[in-house]
Amino acid sequence: MAKYWLMPHDMDKVTAYNAHLASQLELYKNYDVDKPEIHIAYNDSKTLMGGDLWINDMKFVVSQPQDNGFVVKRDWSVPDEVDPVLKAWGNYEDVNMWSSNRDYTLTSWFDSTFLHPTMNNSPDVKYTMRMRCFSPRRSKRFAPKITMYQSARDRFERDREVAMKPARAFAIMFPELDHKQIIQLTDQYLERFAKRELFIREGSDAKDFVKAYSWEQAPTDNVNTTYQRKSSASSCMRYSFDQLPVHPVTAYASGDFNMLWTEDKEGRIASRCVVRVMEDGAYRGGPIYGVSEQAIDILEHHINCTGGEYGCDGAWEGARLLRQPVEDGEEGFYAPYLDPEPRRLTDNGEYLVIQEGGEIDANSYQGILGGEDCRCSNCNTGMHEDESYYSEYCDEVFCNDCYHDEHFYCEYADGDYHVDQSYTVYVPCNGKPGYMEERVSDWAVEYGDQFVYCDDDNEYWHIDIAYYCEHEDCYISQRGIDAGTYFISDWDFECYPDDQKATTDTGDTISIEEAKDADLEYDEKTNTWKEKEEND
Ligand SMILES: [Zn+2]
DSSP states (O other), X not given: OOOEEEEEOXXXXXXXXXXXXXXXXXXXXXXXXXXXXXXXXXXXXXXXXXXXXXXXXEEEEEESGGGGTEEEEXXXXXXXXXXXXXXXXXXXXXXXXXXXOOOHHHHHXXXXXXXXXXXXXXXXXXXXXXXXXXXXXXXXXXXTOEEEOOSHIIIIIIOOOEEEOHHHHHHHHOTTSOHHHXXXXXXXXXXXXXXXXXXXXXXXXHHHHHHHHHSOBOOOOOOOOOSSEEEGGGOTTOSOOTTSSSOGGGGGTXXXXXXXXXXXXXXXXXXXXXXXXXXXXXXXXXXXXXXXXXXXXXXXXXXXXXXXXXXXXXXXXXXXXXXXXXXXXXXXEEOOOOSSSOOEEEEOSSEEEEOTTXXXXXXXXXXXXXXXXXXXXXXXXXXXXXXXXXXXXXXXXXXXXXXXXXXXXXXXXXEEEEGGGEEEEEEEOTTSSSEEEEEEEHHHHHTSSSEEEETTTTEEXXXXXXXXXXXXXXXXXXXHHXXXXXXXXXXXXXXXEGGGEEEBTTSOEEEHHHHHHTTEEEETTTTEXXXXXXXX
């Protein structure tokens, strides 16, 4: 438990609070607090709500000392700490080990770049704890400075962070590093995190849209992806679409939209946003895609300055896209996936108008919208003809999923069949003894020569595991043989019912008829058939 002191600094207030107490106190002297009563806030900071003071063997209960003429002091020292940096930083018992990571990108950069190669494994260097305590983050206002808490008191009592040059921040957190290591670390940091100089660009020509979408991207930083702010790496429209005669985003060049983007010094694309330009000049953007928070921020600021917004559904309703029909009499238009809802378009003969309930689905990343000349008759998914499946049995078109839910390939008929046109049969296991179930076409069973009906179990069996029984003039399955209801003669390899079984004294299993034909006679004692003994 942390130690607290109260120091009277306004005796009038203390007197108003408790005149007897005030008469016992000296101004500006520290008094130990016994039984401190602590309030812990959501951010783990602690406030002394009250406690007992022992003065001249008298106990005074003080509540709300801050309001009653006292300065509250807390002892931040950590006498037993072996890490000298932590000892100087102060008591870290209030540091939340689980939620104090304020700049994950920076911390993980430290871990990979710096921690393992640079630090020795001395127990005096509690790397993780230092990072938790100082809680360094990249300064938003003073890049490339690093902002951090220099002491426990700064952090928990004053809530005071300091932005400092990276080299100084590193030296404070890791004084074990020598000058050269600090310089090296700083260089690496700047290379990784220094703000890139970015230039804002804007245009409404088709080529502007294509450039912002498909030109070379600047190196990608970590972006906290939201619905409105997205990482460029996640854009499905960023490819060149070389296989199409025009890039689908050229459809935005209808006059209703502007392309807004940033470039770095090398001309690489750092962020972009398609904005609808309203009559009053306000921009209504789709989501902003960017390689870094900074690049996204720039466009956000630009859009906000027009009085606009971005990433809002409905913001494009009524706006027009260029009508760019696919050639060769095919259906469909070259147009992009639409980020904001509604993702439907109406073809008015001149433009494609973004409209709830429009007949064209703008949910596709293929670069062609409305090309789906067919829909799955089961689930109503739109698709291109190439992706559709026609079922002769149903006389309907299906999507891949629905088709294969109800159709299967029959290798005996070499064709697809509906499950309603099928039998479940038994076939040999591949190279293994036994048999298994398989679904085959009715054609294979009814017209093919691979399957026979077996009377013993009323199922269809593959001929390799079905046996004709002349005795009963029917086929018997492997199951009947395995069960011992029927057997195969060792002599003529024919199938016989069990009641026709004869065993010879030499161990062969044959039919009684075969035994008789061979002039064998039955010996009741041994239950076998053997050669007749000749009587002279
Ligand atoms: Zn379907």
